Amino acid sequence: MLTRGRRNATAPNQDQAGETVCDISNQECSVSCRHTSGQQSPNVIVQVNNDGSALPCTYLSQTSSGSSIATEITNLTITGQLFARDLTLLLLHFGTPALTHIKVSGLIDPDFNLDLIHNLTSLKHIDISHNAISRILPSEKCTETVFPIVKQECRFPPGTQITTLLVNDNVLSDMPKGVLALFPNLLTLDWSRNQLNALPTHTLEVTPHLRTLWLRGNAISALHKDMFAPLTHLRELNIGANLITSVHELAFHSLGALTFLAFVNNPITHLAPNTFSTLSALERLFLDDLQLTTLHENLFTSNPNLTIAGFDRNLITRVPRHTLSGLSKLQELRLDDNQLTTLSMDLTSLSNLRF
Numbered sequence: 001m002l003t004r005g006r007r008n009a010t011a012p013n014q015d016q017a018g019e020t021v022c023d024i025s026n027q028e029c030s031v032s033c034r035h036t037s038g039q040q041s042p043n044v045i046v047q048v049n050n051d052g053s054a055l056p057c058t059y060l061s062q063t064s065s066g067s068s069i070a071t072e073i074t075n076l077t078i079t080g081q082l083f084a085r086d087l088t089l090l091l092l093h094f095g096t097p098a099l100t101h102i103k104v105s106g107l108i109d110p111d112f113n114l115d116l117i118h119n120l121t122s123l124k125h126i127d128i129s130h131n132a133i134s135r136i137l138p139s140e141k142c143t144e145t146v147f148p149i150v151k152q153e154c155r156f157p158p159g160t161q162i163t164t165l166l167v168n169d170n171v172l173s174d175m176p177k178g179v180l181a182l183f184p185n186l187l188t189l190d191w192s193r194n195q196l197n198a199l200p201t202h203t204l205e206v207t208p209h210l211r212t213l214w215l216r217g218n219a220i221s222a223l224h225k226d227m228f229a230p231l232t233h234l235r236e237l238n239i240g241a242n243l244i245t246s247v248h249e250l251a252f253h254s255l256g257a258l259t260f261l262a263f264v265n266n267p268i269t270h271l272a273p274n275t276f277s278t279l280s281a282l283e284r285l286f287l288d289d290l291q292l293t294t295l296h297e298n299l300f301t302s303n304p305n306l307t308i309a310g311f312d313r314n315l316i317t318r319v320p321r322h323t324l325s326g327l328s329k330l331q332e333l334r335l336d337d338n339q340l341t342t343l344s345m346d347l348t349s350l351s352n353l354r355f
Helices: 084-094 157-161
Strands: 020-025 030-035 043-049 075-082 101-107 111-113 125-127 135-137 164-166 188-190 212-214 236-238 260-262 284-286 308-310 332-334
Touching: 043 084, 075 084, 084 101, 084 111
Parallel strands: 020 043, 043 075, 075 101, 101 125, 111 135, 125 164, 164 188, 188 212, 212 236, 236 260, 260 284, 284 308, 308 332
Antiparallel strands: 020 030
């Protein structure tokens, strides 16, 4: 159910247009392509087949037996064991001015320099998930990640048009404010399954237009006051599978537009009664796999639009009678695998609840 919170933004309309799959051998530095739909496609997948060493060439040649690629590639996926110099070579061959979506997986270099893709002037979606990246840098000449970045070599011109940045499943230990500042119009940011142990309060103020933020599977231990304060347009937030033991009662207070909140699998034992008091638009709330023993009677008094609420696998022994009163739109309530001995909730107002 939680996977519906973030859509895959890397390759739209692939089913309609098919794909062009290109194989590159470390032995020959030649490109052999085939079309899955029998015709040229703007969606290209490049598979680099090597032995973990860099491609030993400075240019790529097209094999005479392979299919030709489209002149206007819009969606490019590059997979294999890659080095930065390999990526530079591949983008010289496949990086067309029409490219809007790029996905790179299998990168061996710990640093990802944005100047590798700075010539892709139509780019809107960047997916560099599932790599071994420990640092994202503006360029090879710029290792500065503090804010503000004013040096010419630290600028990333395409950044203002990027709306999706997926960096999940890497080894990033921080979220540099100076790097985020290069993407002021981001709508979707996925920093899941990295090594974040904290998120400084003002980090996200440089991406005020965010609609979707995923921080699942890091090591964040606390949510502080105003941590998400700039994100007044945020609609989906996933902070599950962290190490959160405390939530400031005003951590979410600016998220009035939020409709989806996943807070599952954190070792927290208590939530203040006004934790969700400003989330009037909230529709789906998942508090599964925590260590809650009770739900405060006023916890949901300001969430009239709640339709799904999940509390599975907690330690809840009781739910006060009026905790869910007023949730007239609630359709699904999950309390499996708790320690409830009695259920004294007033369900008279929950006319839409399905059992």
